[in-house]
Amino acid sequence: MAIRLVIFLTGFGLSVLGGVSCIMYLxxxxxxxxxxxxIDFILERTECYLLAAGIVMMTAAIYFPTRR
Known part of the structure; x- marks a missing residue:
């Protein structure tokens, strides 16, 4: 359970960083x-991919079942 919380919070932090970068470039x-x-500029920037990576991590932490 604790590892899922760490993955979720890490994903949240990454998505905040990526989202702020995308908004900043507006x-x-x-x-x-x-x-x-x-859009072409955003696709070239590495830090904007953090938004997608964070969303994937949060989704994985929420929806993938744990082993019991």
Whole structure:
């Protein structure tokens, strides 16, 4: 049970970091970048992948059964 909590909290932290990075880069739209350019830029940034990795970790911690 404790390992699932650690995985969940780690996933939550990663998704917060990735989400904040993606939101921070939204300022590029105000600087004149198009939406397609923004998406291309986000797909090149490693820290934005933390959002997806965190969501996967949280989902795994919640939905995968434990061994008993």
């Amino acid at each position: 300022n590029l739209l105000a600087a004149g970048l198009t939406v397609q350019g923004y």
